[in-house]
Amino acid sequence: MFALDPFTVLFTTTLTCAVLAAAMVSVHLSFRREVAGVGHWACGLAAMVGAGVLFLLRGKLPDALALPVANVCLTWGIGLSMIGTRRFFGEPGGWAIFHAAWTLELAAILYWLLVEPNFPHRAAAFSFIVSVFYLDQLRLVWRHRVAHFTSWFFGALLALQCLNTVSRGVAALFMEPDAANLLRSSALANVYLAIANFMALLITVAFLMLATRKLQQILEQRSTHDPLTGVLNRRGFLQFFGRVRARQQRSDSPLSLMAIDLDHFKAINDQYGHAQGDKVLMQVAAVIMRSARQCDVVARFGGEEFVVLMPDTTLAHAQQLAQRIQALLRDSLQAGTPSCTVSIGIAGQHLVSESLDSLLARADHALYRAKANGRNRTEIAGPAPLAA
Structure with missing residues (x-):
């Protein structure tokens, strides 16, 4: 059976997230008025980079410190992408959902790490909580859907990532304890690790494609419309x-x-x-x-x-x-x-x-x-x- 090296995958994903975060920051600084939500995506990617660094340093830092902070950073990263998508489509940010999710995630990991250690429950809690962020973005894509490849591509990636995340939560609860442990070599862990990291990067690229298309439409409209009255030039x-x-x-x-x-x-x-x-x-x-x-x-x-x-x-x-x-x-x-x-x-x-x-x-x-x-x-x- 082919086994993925979790630390190699995590290092590559963290490095790529840092590069994408820099690209998002550049887009945000250049077109913050034209395309909303890109700044939140950039902050989310930065949070994911922080989570990746903490996971890579596991063993050098106490688990009681590294694991809660890393999981909260990862939840922040995915949650901020949800807020960015909401802003992009012109909807309220959903900060109540964001704060409720990361607070619940922090309480769950502290309880099942320090009070009653239970890895399957920690993995399931994280999976089900962050799946809410993906489901909310799927709702946004469906509500504001347009007949264009970028919209369907973004939605399909979100659906696949949501399904993958929920599957890990279900596996953690109802299969053997190590089935959802990404540091152990198992078929399920390898599949989840490959899909989750690959999808996280592809979803970011898909959102950039959406932002680029919207910016193109804005620039085309500016070239054909009078800026004062809004009618054609x-x-x-x-x-x-x-x-x-x-x-x-x-x-x-x-x-x-x-x-x-x-x-x-x-x-x-x-x-x-x-x-x-x-x-x-x-x-x-x-x-x-x-x-x-x-x-x-x-x-x-x-x-x-x-x-x-x-x-x-x-x-x-x-x-x-x-x-x-x-x-x-x-x-x-x-x-x-x-x-x-x-x-x-x-x-x-x-x-x-x-x-x-x-x-x-x-x-x-x-x-x-x-x-x-x-x-x-x-x-x-x-x-x-x-x-x-």
């Missing part, structure tokens, strides 16, 4: 228009575009300051988003100008949407926010061959006409010339 709008244009060419459906500009916005900034001006922009963006349909897309093209692309929309329906925006803007003024109005120009794309630049230019010309005719009004652009 010009780059995001161009990407969306490309998809709409391809669909329109297949179905020959109508398409309308609305150019919106705040009236006298420079006067608002000069009189109330740029902070109030930003609030006005956010309020206008919120009103436009609330008025638009789910299939419409809203973008900010810089300054105080917004653009709304409306697939499968005629000019008549686009004009109704413009009137609704202006009415909502009058009725939804927040206390302390300067009042404002908007001028709107609308252009309809009747020729599939017309370029986006031509469509935007016609909507802008209608917008300028609305400004010239007294502001706070809507104008419709004329049809595109055949040359467009």
